Amino acid sequence: MNILSQVRRSLGQPDPNFGAPLDTTHGPILYVEDVTVSFDGFRALNNLNLYIDEGELRCIIGPNGAGKTTMMDVITGKTKPDSGSVFFGQQINLLELSEHQIARGGIGRKFQKPTVFEALTVYENLELATAADKRVWWTLTRSLNAAQRYQIEETLVLIGLADQRHQNAGALSHGQKQWLEIGMLLMQSPRVLLVDEPVAGMTGEETEKTAELLVSLAGKHSVVVVEHDMKFVRSIARKVTVLHQGSVLTEGTMDQVQNDPKVIEVYLGE
Amino acid sequence: MLIQRLLLSDRGGMIVLSLVALAAVLVPLLNLAFPETSPLHVSTYNMTLFGRILCFALLALAVDLIWGYCGILSLGHGAFFALGGYAMGMYLTRQIGSRGVYGNPELPDFMVFLNWDSLPWYWHGFDHFWFAMLMVILVPGLLAWVFGWLAFRSRVTGVYFAIITQALTYALMLAFFRNAMGFGGNNGLTDFKDILGFPITAQGTRATLFFLSALALILGYLACRYIVTSRMGKIIVSIRDAESRTRFCGYQVESYKLWLFVFSAVLAGVAGALYVPQIGIINPGEFSPLNSIELVVWVATGGRGTLFGAIVGAFSVNYLKTLFTTWSPETWLFVLGGLFVLVTLVLPKGLVGLISRFKKTAPAKAEAAAVTSEPEAVTEEAKV
Numbered sequence: 001m002n003i004l005s006q007v008r009r010s011l012g013q014p015d016p017n018f019g020a021p022l023d024t025t026h027g028p029i030l031y032v033e034d035v036t037v038s039f040d041g042f043r044a045l046n047n048l049n050l051y052i053d054e055g056e057l058r059c060i061i062g063p064n065g066a067g068k069t070t071m072m073d074v075i076t077g078k079t080k081p082d083s084g085s086v087f088f089g090q091q092i093n094l095l096e097l098s099e100h101q102i103a104r105g106g107i108g109r110k111f112q113k114p115t116v117f118e119a120l121t122v123y124e125n126l127e128l129a130t131a132a133d134k135r136v137w138w139t140l141t142r143s144l145n146a147a148q149r150y151q152i153e154e155t156l157v158l159i160g161l162a163d164q165r166h167q168n169a170g171a172l173s174h175g176q177k178q179w180l181e182i183g184m185l186l187m188q189s190p191r192v193l194l195v196d197e198p199v200a201g202m203t204g205e206e207t208e209k210t211a212e213l214l215v216s217l218a219g220k221h222s223v224v225v226v227e228h229d230m231k232f233v234r235s236i237a238r239k240v241t242v243l244h245q246g247s248v249l250t251e252g253t254m255d256q257v258q259n260d261p262k263v264i265e266v267y268l269g270e
Numbered sequence: 271m272l273i274q275r276l277l278l279s280d281r282g283g284m285i286v287l288s289l290v291a292l293a294a295v296l297v298p299l300l301n302l303a304f305p306e307t308s309p310l311h312v313s314t315y316n317m318t319l320f321g322r323i324l325c326f327a328l329l330a331l332a333v334d335l336i337w338g339y340c341g342i343l344s345l346g347h348g349a350f351f352a353l354g355g356y357a358m359g360m361y362l363t364r365q366i367g368s369r370g371v372y373g374n375p376e377l378p379d380f381m382v383f384l385n386w387d388s389l390p391w392y393w394h395g396f397d398h399f400w401f402a403m404l405m406v407i408l409v410p411g412l413l414a415w416v417f418g419w420l421a422f423r424s425r426v427t428g429v430y431f432a433i434i435t436q437a438l439t440y441a442l443m444l445a446f447f448r449n450a451m452g453f454g455g456n457n458g459l460t461d462f463k464d465i466l467g468f469p470i471t472a473q474g475t476r477a478t479l480f481f482l483s484a485l486a487l488i489l490g491y492l493a494c495r496y497i498v499t500s501r502m503g504k505i506i507v508s509i510r511d512a513e514s515r516t517r518f519c520g521y522q523v524e525s526y527k528l529w530l531f532v533f534s535a536v537l538a539g540v541a542g543a544l545y546v547p548q549i550g551i552i553n554p555g556e557f558s559p560l561n562s563i564e565l566v567v568w569v570a571t572g573g574r575g576t577l578f579g580a581i582v583g584a585f586s587v588n589y590l591k592t593l594f595t596t597w598s599p600e601t602w603l604f605v606l607g608g609l610f611v612l613v614t615l616v617l618p619k620g621l622v623g624l625i626s627r628f629k630k631t632a633p634a635k636a637e638a639a640a641v642t643s644e645p646e647a648v649t650e651e652a653k654v
Binding site: 076078100103108115116118124128135188 | 497500501502504508510514515516517518519521522525529
């Protein structure tokens with residue numbers, strides 16, 4: 001049975017149960033419960049509990065080594081936790097799925113370092129990210145339909161790269177690459193966007209544009225932003241979660257969080 | 271539309287393909303139609319030499335597809351080539367029939383010599399041409415599938431993958447050297463008499479084989495172009511450049527690598543099957559790790575990631591090899607090693623990259639002239 005299912009898998013099997021509408025009747029779209037991850041005895045995540053509501057914009061902050069990136073790795077299937085559970089809606093257990101299945105199912109991820117396909121043009125980058133059949137045979141024989149191409153045009157305008165569509169992605173500026181990567185996430189029609197440090201290395205103007213973009217995305221998608229830049233977080237945040245040593249230190253509005261003595265202690269040192 | 275996609279945007283490829291197509295017609299024609307005394311005559315020896323290189327070019331194409339486009343460096347592609355060759359060799363051996371040295375109608379000579387009394391099970395079916403051709407595709411394809419499935423699923427990449435492919439071809443070489451394997455031991459399979467009823471050394475058969483090799487190269491090239499110009503082609507380039515990004519875009523990277531690897535192995539197998547009847551022997555030496563490394567040098571020399579560069583590389587290095595092995599055979603390996611170092615250091619894009627570099631500098635010069643010097647010079651430059 002195992003061999004057969006593996007053969008089917010290598011041919012590219014259809015994805016499990018994503019067809020059904022996501023069950024978010026209780027509010028949250030993403031449930032991360034009691035998740036622990038250790039690397040050689042070091043607990044990167046320690047009984048982490050996190051709930052992301054549908055359509056919300058959540059900022060996650062925390063000092064270096066607080067487990068922010070590991071948390072994203074767990075949600076996107078890159079790292080399997082030692083214990084705990086991660087559910088997408090109330091029905092889909094993300095721990096049973098592989099990276100590409102989670103991505104197809106509607107969780108998009110932007111990396112800390114902007115990662116786009118540098119040898120391809122801006123348009124082709126978006127083309128590849130488009131939510132279409134992503135099995136080998138289909139990509140060999142079919143091209144995109146009109147609706148999908150229209151979606152690419154829309155996204156090009158949204159991320160402000162319509163004039164650069166035929167330019168190689170490698171020739172874009174740092175900020176433009178970040179936007180392109182966000183655009184690629186959008187092409188996947190995701191329910192949840194995980195965005196790791198979107199404004200690192202951006203100029204003030206670019207940062208403002210990015211803030212606008214992310215705020216406009218919330219509502220249609222759930223957006224989770226991990227960021228160091230406090231000014232940026234303050235400009236977009238409604239709800240902030242502070243991570244420390246692999247678990248949630250506190251949660252609340254930016255003002256609540258900034259005045260919390262525990263947070264001040266963590267950030268300013270004991 | 272399809273032709274436009276495959277060829278028109280690919281000028282270098284069009285030039286190389288036209289040359290191959292021209293050779294496919296002209297060489298057999300000049301060989302058959304003109305008597306040996308005529309200055310236009312191409313000798314059968316030269317035609318076979320050329321035909322062999324056509325097979326190598328197909329093999330190089332297979333390597334460029336996975337290495338140049340998907341970043342999978344296989345140092346064991348010679349194994350798939352040799353397996354395709356053995357499948358063809360087994361058919362040709364069965365065609366010998368009772369004309370062998372021992373005159374045994376059932377068993378090939380080497381089995382009689384080893385005192386075997388019946389044909390091993392895996393030799394059955396090889397007296398049919400269609401079955402042998404099926405095996406030419408299936409055996410390399412299946413091995414690549416199993417091997418690739420294990421390697422890619424465990425996310426073995428880069429230099430580790432290169433090393434285990436090298437081990438694969440080495441292991442196969444040792445296995446095929448053993449007499450007990452039933453593939454003729456270190457002598458391999460040889461003394462072929464005919465193929466589909468045509469005498470294998472006859473001029474007409476040689477000319478046909480040459481034509482078929484060129485045809486296979488052209489079709490193989492078009493198939494590779496079809497892949498790299500499709501959406502899948504962009505995905506495999508993405509895998510090369512940013513594997514985890516591709517994965518998080520929702521692509522199952524492993525299955526893309528696997529199917530590309532299998533296709534490449536099948537191409538290599540076909541090349542091997544066309545090679546064997548032209549040189550008249552297949553032995554375990556074809557599995558030698560050195561062969562696989564050499565063919566990577568062809569691709570690197572020609573210029574990887576262009577497809578037609580692989581063909582250019584296979585021809586230029588093999589021509590050089592023919593020159594050196596007749597002039598001073600012992601220096602060839604040094605030349606090959608030196609070539610690899612030279613290409614890596616000076617020509618990272620290979621010979622093809624060198625040509626396009628010249629092309630780029632020419633208009634740049636014209637522009638510079640337009641800015642600085644008088645109008646007459648500009649028109650002259652523009653004409654060039």
